[in-house]
Every structure is written in C-alpha cells, then in structure tokens.
Amino acid sequence: WGAHCAMAVGEEMAFLPAYQGAILSGLPSLRALTTKVAHVLPVSDDGGSTAEIVRVLGGPAVGDIRSRCLRLADDSNDEANAVKNLLAHRLSSKSNRAARAEWYEIVEGQHELWDGVSEPYKHTIRAFLVEFHTQVIRHSTERFDFSNGSVGNFFFAGARVYLRSLEAAVFMFSRVARLPTGSQVLPAIRTEERITLGAQLQDGTLIRGQNAISHPPGRTSTGIHPIPPGLSHSQA
Structure with missing residues (x-):
C-alpha cells in the first residue's frame, strides 16, 4: 500500500x-x-x-x-x-x-x-x-x-x-x-524492538509477517497459522 x-x-x-x-x-x-x-x-x-x-x-x-x-x-x-x-x-x-x-x-x-x-x-x-x-x-x-x-x-x-x-x-x-x-x-514506529505484522483471514487463519502478507504462501506454509480456540481478535 x-x-x-x-x-x-x-x-x-x-x-x-x-x-x-x-x-x-x-x-x-x-x-x-x-x-x-x-x-x-x-x-x-x-x-x-x-x-x-x-x-x-x-x-x-x-x-x-x-x-x-x-x-x-x-x-x-x-x-x-x-x-x-x-x-x-x-x-x-x-x-x-x-x-x-x-x-x-x-x-x-x-x-x-x-x-x-x-x-x-x-x-x-x-x-x-x-x-x-x-x-x-x-x-x-x-x-x-x-x-x-x-x-x-x-x-x-x-x-x-x-x-x-x-x-x-x-x-x-x-x-x-x-x-x-x-x-x-x-x-513509521519509534522502536528498538522487532515488529511483526499479522493479518487475519475471513476463515479465521492468521498470516504472520510482512513478506507472507505481501506474497501469501500456500496453506501448508509456516506463514499461516490457525487462530487457537478462545483467542480473541485483539490478542491475535
């Protein structure tokens, strides 16, 4: 973007x-x-x-x-x-x-x-x-x-x-x-720490990392993770 x-x-x-x-x-x-x-x-x-x-x-x-x-x-x-x-x-x-x-x-x-x-x-x-x-x-x-x-x-x-x-x-x-x-x-952010982006898909899975978000991997890739039951959107 x-x-x-x-x-x-x-x-x-x-x-x-x-x-x-x-x-x-x-x-x-x-x-x-x-x-x-x-x-x-x-x-x-x-x-x-x-x-x-x-x-x-x-x-x-x-x-x-x-x-x-x-x-x-x-x-x-x-x-x-x-x-x-x-x-x-x-x-x-x-x-x-x-x-x-x-x-x-x-x-x-x-x-x-x-x-x-x-x-x-x-x-x-x-x-x-x-x-x-x-x-x-x-x-x-x-x-x-x-x-x-x-x-x-x-x-x-x-x-x-x-x-x-x-x-x-x-x-x-x-x-x-x-x-x-x-x-x-x-x-964009004033920090000395590592920053990891995350994106939640409509089916509830979570993509972690800017590279994985820009270039979505296959479902078997380690870049996509199911959101554990009970985990809120804010926590994800």
Whole structure:
C-alpha cells in the first residue's frame, strides 16, 4: 500500500508519502517537484537480508528505510556515486562462504568498492560496518548467513546498535548518502524492538509477517497459522 498528502509551503509543495512493500520500487521520484519530502516507512520487513539481521541481532527491520535512502542518495559526482554503489552492494549469492569472503574484504577496507571513497567517508562507513561485524561475532550461537547480504543494511544495523537509536542511524545514513536538503526518512514506529505484522483471514487463519502478507504462501506454509480456540481478535 502507499499513500501521501501534500500541502503548499510558500511556492513549493511539501509531501508526506507513506510506503509499504513492493510499492517502494514503483513510485515516481518526487525530487523533480520538491525536496521538502518526509518519507514514512515501515520497520516490519521480514524478507531477505533484513530477515537475517533481525533473526540474529533482533531490533526493527531497516530494509525499506535503506532502500528509500538509496533512491534519494546523491549521485552528482564520482565520490557520491562510489558511496552509493558501496551502500547499495549485495554480497555474493552463490554461497555463505563466498559471501563471507567478500564481506571480509569490504569490512577490512580492501575491496574495490572503496575506490573513489575519500578517507573521511571510508573511516565513517567502516566504523559502523565493523560494529555490525562485532555484533555478529558476539552472537556466535546464531551463525549469520551473509549470502546476498546488503552492505547498506549492515551499515544501518551497526549504526543502530552503536547509537542505540534507529532514528540516529537514519540520520547518520542520510548524511553519509547525502540526501537532499529538506528530505526526511522516518520510521513509521519509534522502536528498538522487532515488529511483526499479522493479518487475519475471513476463515479465521492468521498470516504472520510482512513478506507472507505481501506474497501469501500456500496453506501448508509456516506463514499461516490457525487462530487457537478462545483467542480473541485483539490478542491475535
């Protein structure tokens, strides 16, 4: 789903769009109209790289926020493009071993993706990637799968843990990616906890998880659960 409201601010329009799921990739850019845009995004994504981060480290999902930040990121010069390409990069999907090896090159500052990124930017970005890596090691009881992992998501997770605030992590990512002046990217819910969406069907079954709701699985999937007898709608 998606929705937005707009109001005039002087001679310029200000927009407040809200996004969910696949509509993120289908909306036209508002940058040609105005930079006064506040993007409100969910923190309940439970698919792909985001799901693995939440599984091991917990906390709110950042995939939709990261995606919107990258779409707004500056690409006006070579360094801006280098930073954007780094944060948009996904690790190898061939195997966890291949992805892990690529990740080590990145976190150690040796990967070719760092070419074109100045030392101040490199030092800042690496600091949060190292923090993310440290947290993964500390949670050694849960083996982390780096396959197809998003470097931008890893940066977000490291910043959120280090700064102890999702909003602070969004602020840091926005500065590093050089979002347009006047643009804001805001989480729909202010929380440091994991958020799980649920939907009740007419036959009483419950679908758990944003990914399962957006792409309904078969009835044999673990994404759909019968509501136990006696459980109220509010409890579900």
